Amino acid sequence: MKLFTTFIFCCFITNTIQAQTIGTFSSVTPSAQSQVLVIPTTHTFQRLIKSGDGLSLGGTLGNDLDFTGYISNGGSSTSGKLSISSESTPAQVAILDLSFSTINSLWSVTAGGKVTFNPTDIGDVARFCSGTVTPNNTIIVSEENLASGNSNSGVDSYEDRGWLIEIDPVTRTVINQAGDNPNADKLWALGRDERENAVIKSDNTILYTGTDNSTNGFLYKFIPTVPGDFSSGALYVLRTTASFGTGTWKLLNNTTVAERHSIRTQANAAPAAYNFNGIEDVEIGPDGKVYFTAKGLGRIYRFTDNGATVSNLEVFAGNDVAGVSYDVDGAGPLGTESWGIGNDNLAFDGEGNLWILQDGSRNHIWVISPTHTQALPQVRLFGKTPSGSEPTGISFTPDNRYMFISLQHPSGSNSSPTTDAAGISVIFNTHTTLVIARKEFLGPQSVLPIIFNSIDAKQSANGATVNWHITNINNHSYFEVERSVNGTDFISVHKKTDILADNTAYTFSFEDSNLPEGNIFYYRIKQCDINGSCRFSETKTVRISNKNQIAQIFPQPAKENLNVQYYSSARGYATILLTDANGKTVFQEKRSLIKGTQTLTVNIKNLSNGMYTLSIIDNTDEKTSQMFVKN
Numbered sequence: 066m067k068l069f070t071t072f073i074f075c076c077f078i079t080n081t082i083q084a085q086t087i088g089t090f091s092s093v094t095p096s097a098q099s100q101v102l103v104i105p106t107t108h109t110f111q112r113l114i115k116s117g118d119g120l121s122l123g124g125t126l127g128n129d130l131d132f133t134g135y136i137s138n139g140g141s142s143t144s145g146k147l148s149i150s151s152e153s154t155p156a157q158v159a160i161l162d163l164s165f166s167t168i169n170s171l172w173s174v175t176a177g178g179k180v181t182f183n184p185t186d187i188g189d190v191a192r193f194c195s196g197t198v199t200p201n202n203t204i205i206v207s208e209e210n211l212a213s214g215n216s217n218s219g220v221d222s223y224e225d226r227g228w229l230i231e232i233d234p235v236t237r238t239v240i241n242q243a244g245d246n247p248n249a250d251k252l253w254a255l256g257r258d259e260r261e262n263a264v265i266k267s268d269n270t271i272l273y274t275g276t277d278n279s280t281n282g283f284l285y286k287f288i289p290t291v292p293g294d295f296s297s298g299a300l301y302v303l304r305t306t307a308s309f310g311t312g313t314w315k316l317l318n319n320t321t322v323a324e325r326h327s328i329r330t331q332a333n334a335a336p337a338a339y340n341f342n343g344i345e346d347v348e349i350g351p352d353g354k355v356y357f358t359a360k361g362l363g364r365i366y367r368f369t370d371n372g373a374t375v376s377n378l379e380v381f382a383g384n385d386v387a388g389v390s391y392d393v394d395g396a397g398p399l400g401t402e403s404w405g406i407g408n409d410n411l412a413f414d415g416e417g418n419l420w421i422l423q424d425g426s427r428n429h430i431w432v433i434s435p436t437h438t439q440a441l442p443q444v445r446l447f448g449k450t451p452s453g454s455e456p457t458g459i460s461f462t463p464d465n466r467y468m469f470i471s472l473q474h475p476s477g478s479n480s481s482p483t484t485d486a487a488g489i490s491v492i493f494n495t496h497t498t499l500v501i502a503r504k505e506f507l508g509p510q511s512v513l514p515i516i517f518n519s520i521d522a523k524q525s526a527n528g529a530t531v532n533w534h535i536t537n538i539n540n541h542s543y544f545e546v547e548r549s550v551n552g553t554d555f556i557s558v559h560k561k562t563d564i565l566a567d568n569t570a571y572t573f574s575f576e577d578s579n580l581p582e583g584n585i586f587y588y589r590i591k592q593c594d595i596n597g598s599c600r601f602s603e604t605k606t607v608r609i610s611n612k613n614q615i616a617q618i619f620p621q622p623a624k625e626n627l628n629v630q631y632y633s634s635a636r637g638y639a640t641i642l643l644t645d646a647n648g649k650t651v652f653q654e655k656r657s658l659i660k661g662t663q664t665l666t667v668n669i670k671n672l673s674n675g676m677y678t679l680s681i682i683d684n685t686d687e688k689t690s691q692m693f694v695k696n
Contacts, residue, residue, distance in 0.1 A: 088418040092393040092446040095402035100481035103449040111486040116496040122178025127151035130471035130496040132196040133458035142462035148204045150193035186249040188216045188225030195262040204232040207260035227257040243296035256328030262346045269293035275344025282341040302338040312375040345409040351417045351694045352676035363406035391444035415465030416621045417694045422456040451475045451493035471498045522588045522605035523662035528578040529607045536570045540594045549587040622696035625670040633658040642680040
């Protein structure tokens, strides 16, 4: 083992580094619910608010918390609003103002108030379930209730319940769509049904929504006359067969009040739409495909929308056959867990992982990798929810560092306390809204007196080399290089106790030699002060191999430049190849290589958004590939 140290007595330029993402974790052990929230040890949570807590603008937070949508302030991941729906009758929506402090790395609610649903304008409202944050940073909520009644019949002729509703989170009011009502109205043109969900393309040209019903679980598509204005447009419902594969969009009549009330009847008329048995949520993936859940069957479907038709309609995950179970840690010790039924809310993170919140079976929080197929599954178990509860929500900050979810109806008899990132003792005995992140990004323990400007780990001739650069060091005692084989359990492989001058920049390099080939190793740096307090760097991964390989691709998703960390066993040339989701080659270039680990940069600015595969073919025609997302 070797250690190299460089002392730099000058100003140090901070580097931008690729951090571990929220989707970097090892699965928790499958089991039934306990009284606490169980998430990976690499992550932590902070309670933001619970039912009954007071709101600064009046009233208290309601019960049965469901859709939890983060609305960024100008693209910020540290300042925004949080919309929290209540699946109650009458329904409620609270809009919180949130701010993240860089001093203690905690979120705070700076203000909060309820949305005004004026019964004179829109009648009553009931059971808001899933929803969406629109491309225009408004909120759409869904009424999962078809009870008859028109309490404001002197204002409009519409039944009160069973609609989508668009909300301005800044004014906390319902938006006036088409001027049917004095000050606000519902999205009448989308039709009346047991609404549970919505998702909108980023260019505002299409809205998808489903029906949460066991015998009339239809998927609808709405094309607005004016993009972003959902008060008028063409409404379609999806037709297919039990063999799936392809489908067609059936045009519905949605101009008059009677037509808008009867879209379920129209969908059932020959040729009838297909019943997917309880569509709980719909999302558009980074690959451009549409993903949606069927709660009753325990399935997640996906398809490609071609305009008048759809293709590649398939069961992406879940019970394509009865009783599907997934191995949550590959060849690890945790084994399999039954998928069950009740897959509910969906959300994609920045790496293309699909997060699934389960309402039924064991009420788990699942994560499916972007390269998952039913033949080669990649399903992990992120969380087990407290007794009696189901997880609801779900949304991320733009940098995908923080995830917002709610826990609906946990058991009132839960009494076991657990400590959140703010050091608060939390008992999950009522409806609660949380933010979850990796520990290095949430909580006072993530605030480092020392600054790790960068850390990397690469395969070397004798094993793995770990490099790290630090500034702002004070009262330093020692460093430890820690290694793990699973990303969770670390051991110390080197300790450095040299005396270091305060407020000085340093560069270190450590070589961990004689490692077995074919294994993945995780490295992090532990730094401790004289007073005994310690903190950790982010974690880096190295695969030890005697073959050419791609160590990592970053950033994920990428916008303009894709960086490829590649290990070459010899000097020579290699071909870089990019193919799209259909296997079409979109980029090809020959590059010279050095022996060892190097970073190759590929300009992808002109590629369309979506999922791609990067392959590197060496001069022996050996090929190694990895997928990435262009955004």
